[in-house]
Amino acid sequence: MVATTMDQLVSLCKRRGFIFQNADIYGGMQGVYDYGPLGVELKNNLKAAWWRSMVYERDDVEGLDAAILTNRKVLKYSGHEDTFSDPMTDCRKCKGRFRADHIKDGKCPNCGSTDLTEPRPFNLMFKTQVGPVESDENLAYLRPETAQAIFTQFKNVVDSTSRKLPFGIAQIGKSFRNEITPRNFIFRVREFEQAELEFFVNPGEDEKWHEHWKEARVQWWEEQGLPREHINIYKTPDADLAHYAKACYDIEYQFPHGMEELEGIANRRDYDLGNHTKNQEEFQLEAHCHENKDSTTKLAIMDDNNKWIIPFVVEPSMGVDRGVLAVLTEAYTEEDLGEGNSRIVLKLKKHLAPIKVAVIPLKKNNEQIMAKCHEIKNNLLKLGIGRVALENTGNIGKAYRRHDEVGTPLCVTVDFETIEQQPETVTIRDRDTMEQHRVAVADLPRYLKEYFL
Numbered sequence: 001m002v003a004t005t006m007d008q009l010v011s012l013c014k015r016r017g018f019i020f021q022n023a024d025i026y027g028g029m030q031g032v033y034d035y036g037p038l039g040v041e042l043k044n045n046l047k048a049a050w051w052r053s054m055v056y057e058r059d060d061v062e063g064l065d066a067a068i069l070t071n072r073k074v075l076k077y078s079g080h081e082d083t084f085s086d087p088m089t090d091c092r093k094c095k096g097r098f099r100a101d102h103i104k105d106g107k108c109p110n111c112g113s114t115d116l117t118e119p120r121p122f123n124l125m126f127k128t129q130v131g132p133v134e135s136d137e138n139l140a141y142l143r144p145e146t147a148q149a150i151f152t153q154f155k156n157v158v159d160s161t162s163r164k165l166p167f168g169i170a171q172i173g174k175s176f177r178n179e180i181t182p183r184n185f186i187f188r189v190r191e192f193e194q195a196e197l198e199f200f201v202n203p204g205e206d207e208k209w210h211e212h213w214k215e216a217r218v219q220w221w222e223e224q225g226l227p228r229e230h231i232n233i234y235k236t237p238d239a240d241l242a243h244y245a246k247a248c249y250d251i252e253y254q255f256p257h258g259m260e261e262l263e264g265i266a267n268r269r270d271y272d273l274g275n276h277t278k279n280q281e282e283f284q285l286e287a288h289c290h291e292n293k294d295s296t297t298k299l300a301i302m303d304d305n306n307k308w309i310i311p312f313v314v315e316p317s318m319g320v321d322r323g324v325l326a327v328l329t330e331a332y333t334e335e336d337l338g339e340g341n342s343r344i345v346l347k348l349k350k351h352l353a354p355i356k357v358a359v360i361p362l363k364k365n366n367e368q369i370m371a372k373c374h375e376i377k378n379n380l381l382k383l384g385i386g387r388v389a390l391e392n393t394g395n396i397g398k399a400y401r402r403h404d405e406v407g408t409p410l411c412v413t414v415d416f417e418t419i420e421q422q423p424e425t426v427t428i429r430d431r432d433t434m435e436q437h438r439v440a441v442a443d444l445p446r447y448l449k450e451y452f453l
Contacts, residue, residue, distance in 0.1 A: 004332045006256040009325070010185055012332065012344070016406050018042065018354075019186060019324075031182025031190040038406055039324070041354035041387055043193075046224070046323050047172050049351060050195045053220055054170045061168040061197065062161055066149030068174055069130065070141045073294050074148050077275045080125060083243045084144055087119035088180050099180045124177045142176035147315060150198045151272040154299050165301060165311055166209065168199035172320070184257045186321040193320035200311035202303065203270065203286065206246070209314045210267045214249045217263055217316050221251065224323070225330050225349045230254045234261075244271040244287070253326045262322050268313040273299040283310050327352060331407060346407035347432060350452060355408040356386040357448065362415035364394025373414050376426070376441065380412075383445055385452040404431055410451070412444070 013019040018039035022032040035043055055063050075081050087100035093113035100119035107114055126142040129135075143149065150169045157169055172195045182188050201209045214233065222228055236248040244266070251263040271287035274280060278295040300308045331348045350356070359377045361369045373390055380388045389408070391399045396413065403411055413427040424441040439447055 004256055004329050006185055008332060009256065009328055012346075012405070013039065013328070016402075018328070018406075031179055031188070033186050033189060033321075038354040042327075042348070042352060042407075043320060043324050045352045045354070045386070046327065047193075047195060047320060049224065050220075050318065050320075051170070051172065054168075054195075054197055058168075060163075060166060061170050061199075062157055062163065064150055064153060064157065064169050064171045065173065066146070066153060066171060068143055068176075069128070070143040070148065072139050072141065074152055074276070075125065075141055075144070077290055077292050077295070078148050078151075078272060079243050079275070079290070080141075080144060080148075081123070084125055085121040085123045086180055088122040089119045090117045091115065092117065097180060102181065122178075122180055124179065126176045126178055143174075144177050145175050145317075146171045146173045146194045146196045147198060147317070148272070150196070151276055151299065151313075154200075154273060155297055158301055165303065166199065166201040166205070168197050170195075170197045172196075184255070186325050187255060187257070187260065189321060195318040195320055195323075197316050198268075199314045199316075200301070201314060203309065203312050206267050206269065206312035206314060210247060210249070210265065213314055213316045214251075214265050217251060217265060217318075221253075221262070221326075223349075224352065225327055225347075226253060227330075230330065231262075232259055242266065244268050246286075253322075253329075255325065256329060261319075262326055263316060263318040266315045266317065268315050270310045270312055272313060273310045277310060282308070285310065286312070343401055343404055345404040345431060348407040350409045353407045353409050354387065355389045355403065355406060356410070356452060357388045358391045358399070358403045358408050358411045359388065360391045360396060360399045360411055360413045361394075362396055362413060364392060368419045369414050369416070372419055372424075376412065376414065376444065379445065380448065383449060383452075385448060400429060400434075407431070410448070 016038060017036035020034045020036050021028040022034050023029045055061050089100040090097050091108040091113055092115040094108060094111040096108060096110040098109060125144050128140055128142060129138050130140045131138045150171055175194050176191055179188055179190050182190055199209060218231060230253060232252040234250040234252050241248055246267040246269040248264055248266040250261040252259050253262040269286045274285040274287050274289040275292060276295055277299045278292060278297060280289055300310050303309050331346045333345050333347050334342060335345060336342050357380055359373050361373050363369055377388050377390050393399050400411060409431050411429040418424050418426055425438045426441055427436050428439050429436045
């Protein structure tokens with residue numbers, strides 16, 4: 001199998017409406033991308049699969065959708081104001097600016113000069129002002145991660161749901177990091193989406209749950225189409241752990257630019273809930289927490305012995321944009337059909353496909369055929385299988401190739417036999433095998449329900 005290149009993916013994404021450069025008509029904005037008509041469907045389908053797995057299929061997880069604007073005190077006590085930074089260096093010759101840990105052999109990646117400034121910390125968070133007056137009192141941040149709102153809302157969720165340990169709170173949402181050098185398409189960007197679970201457990205059970213979630217998340221990625229042989233589990237050395245972590249696994253995937261992190265699974269111990277808790281002296285905290293004189297709440301829960309404890313936290317944190325890039329990489333296939341013919345086919349798992357079914361008229365703008373196409377499309381939409389598209393291009397061969405390229409699992413062709421013969425039948429074409437067979441229109445709902453659901 002020939003490895004997929006980033007150029008192939010970027011070309012496909014722009015050509016077929018998956019992903020566009022933000023503000024492209026003005027030259028673009030580095031590290032910021034927009035999802036097009038098919039990209040937003042793929043991304044939503046991936047998020048829906050995560051939410052279904054994390055929330056609907058479990059009895060121990062609740063959902064949350066928190067605000068993006070973040071109170072400065074939240075990120076003060078979480079440690080982000082002090083530690084959320086990358087080392088930055090400048091090239092004095094070409095004036096380029098880079099992350100110092102990405103410099104190889106002490107040479108500028110642009111011009112090769114060794115005349116570089118000493119590395120200095122660069123805070124990655126986006127600052128903003130709340131209200132009409134700019135002042136330190138009105139300073140806020142765009143959240144750098146979705147996790148902190150889960151921690152600060154911990155007590156409200158517990159009080160409103162009466163949850164007992166172990167349980168989790170899940171959230172999908174935008175995060176913002178002012179990356180020094182965004183790169184590799186949507187892999188490292190300044191505005192991105194995360195799908196995070198904070199799973200709260202009894203102290204002493206954290207290591208067991210850490211192992212559990214590592215295996216569960218690898219299995220989930222396999223279900224999205226990433227084979228285990230393309231996945232690597234990297235255990236972060238103690239010296240490289242984040243300030244909040246006791247241990248961390250990275251689920252890495254073989255992206256076009258190399259084996260890199262797709263999802264992190266961190267044991268955050270009691271660091272976050274401890275830091276946001278008032279009167280920490282009441283608790284024996286595992287983490288080295290900051291003294292908090294601003295919090296008004298005790299973020300603790302009663303254990304089975306009616307004793308207040310601060311739970312430990314295991315956090316599977318997935319980058320949604322990286323997930324989109326991974327499933328596109330794995331699905332992209334170029335096939336030689338012989339006799340000088342070839343095709344590009346996106347072999348996405350059917351639950352991820354942006355378009356589930358394309359209804360295609362054999363003849364463009366024929367009134368009877370088009371009326372039947374609209375009728376079939378409207379009936380199929382009622383099944384709730386996802387997006388059903390009407391393709392009225394007039395060239396059946398090109399329509400098939402287009403839907404191969406965007407990953408549509410099935411095409412339904414309406415022809416003259418459909419409207420002239422009884423019972424009415426249509427042709428169904430399979431994306432992967434290209435096999436075609438006739439199915440009665442009356443049987444289509446049952447056929448598609450069995451196929452998709």
